[in-house]
Amino acid sequence: xxxxxxxxxxxxxxxxxxxxxAGKRVRLRGWLYNLRESGKLLFPILRDxxxxxxxxxxxxxxxxxxxxxxxxxxxxxxxEVIGTVRADAxxxxxxxxxxxxxxxxxxxxxxxxxxxxxxEHGIEFLLEHRHLWLRSQRPTAVLKIRHEIIKAVRDFxxxxxxxxxxxxxxTPAACEGTSNLFEVEYFDQKAYLxxxxxxxxxxxxxxxxxxxxxxxxxxxxxxxTRRHLTEFWMVEPEVAFATLDDVMHLAExxxxxxxxxxxxxxxxxxAVLERDVAKLEAIQMPFPRVSYDEAVERVxxxxxxxxxxxxxGGADExxxxxxxxxxxxxxxxxxxxxxxxxxPDPERPELALCVDMLAPEGYGEIVGGSQRIHxxxxxxxxxxxxxxxxxxxxxxxDLRRFGSVPHGGFGMGIExxxxxxxxxxHVREAIPFPRTIYRIQP
Amino acid sequence: xxxxxxxxxxxxxxxxxxxxxAGKRVRLRGWLYNLRESGKLLFPILRDxxxxxxxxxxxxxxxxxxxxxxxxxxxxxxxEVIGTVRADAxxxxxxxxxxxxxxxxxxxxxxxxxxxxxxEHGIEFLLEHRHLWLRSQRPTAVLKIRHEIIKAVRDFxxxxxxxxxxxxxxTPAACEGTSNLFEVEYFDQKAYLxxxxxxxxxxxxxxxxxxxxxxxxxxxxxxxTRRHLTEFWMVEPEVAFATLDDVMHLAExxxxxxxxxxxxxxxxxxAVLERDVAKLEAIQMPFPRVSYDEAVERVxxxxxxxxxxxxxGGADExxxxxxxxxxxxxxxxxxxxxxxxxxPDPERPELALCVDMLAPEGYGEIVGGSQRIHxxxxxxxxxxxxxxxxxxxxxxxDLRRFGSVPHGGFGMGIExxxxxxxxxxHVREAIPFPRTIYRIQP
Numbered sequence: 024x025x026x027x028x029x030x031x032x033x034x035x036x037x038x039x040x041x042x043x044x045a046g047k048r049v050r051l052r053g054w055l056y057n058l059r060e061s062g063k064l065l066f067p068i069l070r071d072x073x074x075x076x077x078x079x080x081x082x083x084x085x086x087x088x089x090x091x092x093x094x095x096x097x098x099x100x101x102x103e104v105i106g107t108v109r110a111d112a113x114x115x116x117x118x119x120x121x122x123x124x125x126x127x128x129x130x131x132x133x134x135x136x137x138x139x140x141x142x143e144h145g146i147e148f149l150l151e152h153r154h155l156w157l158r159s160q161r162p163t164a165v166l167k168i169r170h171e172i173i174k175a176v177r178d179f180x181x182x183x184x185x186x187x188x189x190x191x192x193x194t195p196a197a198c199e200g201t202s203n204l205f206e207v208e209y210f211d212q213k214a215y216l217x218x219x220x221x222x223x224x225x226x227x228x229x230x231x232x233x234x235x236x237x238x239x240x241x242x243x244x245x246x247x248t249r250r251h252l253t254e255f256w257m258v259e260p261e262v263a264f265a266t267l268d269d270v271m272h273l274a275e276x277x278x279x280x281x282x283x284x285x286x287x288x289x290x291x292x293x294a295v296l297e298r299d300v301a302k303l304e305a306i307q308m309p310f311p312r313v314s315y316d317e318a319v320e321r322v323x324x325x326x327x328x329x330x331x332x333x334x335x336g337g338a339d340e341x342x343x344x345x346x347x348x349x350x351x352x353x354x355x356x357x358x359x360x361x362x363x364x365x366x367p368d369p370e371r372p373e374l375a376l377c378v379d380m381l382a383p384e385g386y387g388e389i390v391g392g393s394q395r396i397h398x399x400x401x402x403x404x405x406x407x408x409x410x411x412x413x414x415x416x417x418x419x420x421d422l423r424r425f426g427s428v429p430h431g432g433f434g435m436g437i438e439x440x441x442x443x444x445x446x447x448x449h450v451r452e453a454i455p456f457p458r459t460i461y462r463i464q465p
Numbered sequence: 466x467x468x469x470x471x472x473x474x475x476x477x478x479x480x481x482x483x484x485x486x487a488g489k490r491v492r493l494r495g496w497l498y499n500l501r502e503s504g505k506l507l508f509p510i511l512r513d514x515x516x517x518x519x520x521x522x523x524x525x526x527x528x529x530x531x532x533x534x535x536x537x538x539x540x541x542x543x544x545e546v547i548g549t550v551r552a553d554a555x556x557x558x559x560x561x562x563x564x565x566x567x568x569x570x571x572x573x574x575x576x577x578x579x580x581x582x583x584x585e586h587g588i589e590f591l592l593e594h595r596h597l598w599l600r601s602q603r604p605t606a607v608l609k610i611r612h613e614i615i616k617a618v619r620d621f622x623x624x625x626x627x628x629x630x631x632x633x634x635x636t637p638a639a640c641e642g643t644s645n646l647f648e649v650e651y652f653d654q655k656a657y658l659x660x661x662x663x664x665x666x667x668x669x670x671x672x673x674x675x676x677x678x679x680x681x682x683x684x685x686x687x688x689x690t691r692r693h694l695t696e697f698w699m700v701e702p703e704v705a706f707a708t709l710d711d712v713m714h715l716a717e718x719x720x721x722x723x724x725x726x727x728x729x730x731x732x733x734x735x736a737v738l739e740r741d742v743a744k745l746e747a748i749q750m751p752f753p754r755v756s757y758d759e760a761v762e763r764v765x766x767x768x769x770x771x772x773x774x775x776x777x778g779g780a781d782e783x784x785x786x787x788x789x790x791x792x793x794x795x796x797x798x799x800x801x802x803x804x805x806x807x808x809p810d811p812e813r814p815e816l817a818l819c820v821d822m823l824a825p826e827g828y829g830e831i832v833g834g835s836q837r838i839h840x841x842x843x844x845x846x847x848x849x850x851x852x853x854x855x856x857x858x859x860x861x862x863d864l865r866r867f868g869s870v871p872h873g874g875f876g877m878g879i880e881x882x883x884x885x886x887x888x889x890x891h892v893r894e895a896i897p898f899p900r901t902i903y904r905i906q907p
Contacts (some may be wrong), residue, residue: 052705157672227599230604241653398572426543456665463636
């Protein structure tokens with residue numbers, strides 16, 4: 024592909040850096056997002072992944088054949104444009120480009136037009152074309168915020184002395200039953216995709232003191248709610264000597280840090296999503312702490328019909344979280360509805376020293392954590408009560424045989440957090456290529 | 466568990482922060498790494514995940530029952546120690562702790578001793594006890610360097626304007642045959658664990674310009690070499706408009722940055738591993754670039770027996786990499802031995818515009834990349850020549866239908882890089898819980 028760049032001393036720049044080149048001649052390479060025509064003027068909007076900019080092509084300002092080539096171009100045609108950057112207060116990004124040259128790399132024609140037009144499309148159509156849909160403004164904004172959230176999470180733990188220890192994805196056996204597990208043919212054995220790295224993170228915490236794992240996790244649930252994916256990313260810190268209070272404090276610090284970082288660096292993307300940022304600016308420590316007992320009262324006083332002793336359902340979570348302007352931490356659930364490894368409350372042993380953090384605005388649980396049982400005999404009793412096989416987690420019991428210490432941690436589901444911060448209706452938009460019960464394409 | 470901390474105004478500190486508390490009374494919580502006895506003195510070495518420190522317990526300095534409790538403790542017992550930090554130039558970390566109180570949290574007894582003693586153990590025994598082995602000095606050092614490498618990689622891309630777009634782990638179909646793929650029962654369908662996120666990264670690059678994915682990948686190879694894992698982490702940048710030269714330059718910048726960061730921040734861990742850091746300090750840009758043609762000549766001149774047209778084997782790679790003090794980039798392999806999606810060299814179409822980067826000292830390939838075919842017809846022809854089914858990657862062809870542009874990228878295997886930088890014999894030590902053909906435990 025021949026271009027005019029060499030002969031014109033035009034520097035390659037990204038749209039995001041355009042402000043530093045005002046008054047200069049530059050070359051932009053990207054895709055045609057939109058094209059408006061007005062007499063002898065064409066107004067192409069170019070995107071290059073870093074941003075969007077409107078160009079102005081005046082018929083006399085560029086070679087006739089280049090003007091004509093631009094005029095006929097379909098959406099998402101790829102092209103190179105040479106022009107001069109001009110500050111313009113009316114332009115969305117503050118700048119426009121006065122175009123002198125256009126080189127078409129690949130023309131998208133009317134015969135085979137780009138399938139995602141500015142008109143409305145159904146969600147199934149968009150998911151089917153996810154590989155193209157990513158180019159649209161909303162998905163791009165969501166991906167950039169997701170990136171920022173993940174970076175903020177990692178920076179938070181790294182700065183706090185945590186050591187990353189990735190948990191394995193392929194696990195040998197199902198310690199909590201196989202019903203929600205994906206089974207894998209592993210040579211001549213069966214393996215399962217991990218649901219959580221926690222047990223491995225506990226081993227790492229005994230080695231490293233403060234650790235986290237951060238990777239994809241899998242649940243073969245047949246849930247079709249807007250909060251469920253079969254494949255999602257989760258960060259799971261685990262801390263030796265941590266109590267439930269420590270776990271709650273760590274979780275609120277993390278979430279506050281993440282929201283703050285997005286507000287600091289991703290305002291333009293929040294604006295694309297039309298997110299009410301006042302709701303996010305309210306996220307400040309401390310977060311309210313509500314016992315399970317109080318939560319039941321609050322839900323029922325608000326019109327819910329919770330039976331004491333059952334877990335909170337989605338509707339209950341919404342009734343409760345609506346009572347606060349920031350995430351609420353519900354602690355000390357009945358042990359009977361929680362996992363086998365949770366430390367009982369010494370004052371009321373029928374309760375577990377656990378916490379669920381519910382996002383505001385009805386976005387549901389974003390964090391689940393607990394103090395873990397550190398006493399071997401108690402843990403063995405719980406394993407027996409839950410009728411779990413001990414053999415596959417004999418190694419987990421080793422952590423209580425050799426230098427057991429109180430410890431705790433939590434898991435935070437990344438797509439839930441992305442969904443909340445971005446204000447998405449469904450978590451499937453919170454991950455580049457969502458996997459749900461009916462979808463593993465593309 | 467009752468402690469003496471409250472009554473003594475002793476601050477909780479981590480071993481890594483001990484220098485800031487010289488002369489002060491502190492509380493350390495951790496595990497007994499070693500215990501030496503000398504008359505009325507006990508010399509426990511404590512580890513807490515952040516570091517190791519030797520304590521000095523003089524019989525008269527602490528309550529008799531606490532001295533006795535310490536005296537009998539087995540390796541990896543958990544304990545709390547209160548004492549005063551004393552600078553001592555002879556101590557490995559520069560400080561010792563004069564102990565006043567010891568609280569045993571869990572005593573490891575002689576009846577059931579900690580299985581990993583300072584004596585030598587076979588590798589199979591250590592892998593079987595990986596959940597405990599992580600506590601030893603070498604594995605801890607490797608994990609901290611792995612953490613630093615991963616952080617450096619992410620920081621590098623984030624600072625360079627790349628946007629993270631995680632590729633899916635569960636993929637619908639095998640575009641390059643199923644022989645090296647793990648099959649998953651996905652409800653009523655079959656799915657496969659990803660071998661590479663590249664095709665998805667290409668879609669994301671058309672949306673974001675510069676992108677990367679970074680997650681676990683899977684190969685069901687029956688390889689039993691010291692360079693192979695069935696589950697390993699890979700970072701895969703993909704850049705719109707990148708040529709092979711751009712890809713090579715990006716790869717050498719990344720690797721230089723990563724090595725530099727480890728040298729800057731993880732000298733103590735490299736020392737634990739007895740790594741020859743001079744070898745790492747030599748890693749400076751530019752890296753040598755050697756064409757495949759030249760590589761064959763060099764290998765054969767060094768005593769190898771390569772047949773022109775075949776891929777480099779492990780022994781060939783070693784013969785070549787030994788000729789350089791830094792990673793060598795071998796480019797333009799015969800297209801016939803490379804993947805279907807690689808752009809042909811316009812000057813010699815039988816060659817692919819691809820590159821493999823070989824680590825020094827015989828650590829093998831750490832990066833593999835290429836410019837990708839951007840012409841739809843050529844790509845379709847290649848798919849037909851490779852007898853690949855088109856239906857499952859119809860979406861991939863869409864990227865050439867709608868605004869195709871030249872682009873390229875590479876994959877860098879994290880455990881290979883960790884193995885090289887740490888100087889490990891086998892990559893199974895480069896990941897917290899290694900998965901190989903015969904091992905998915907613990």
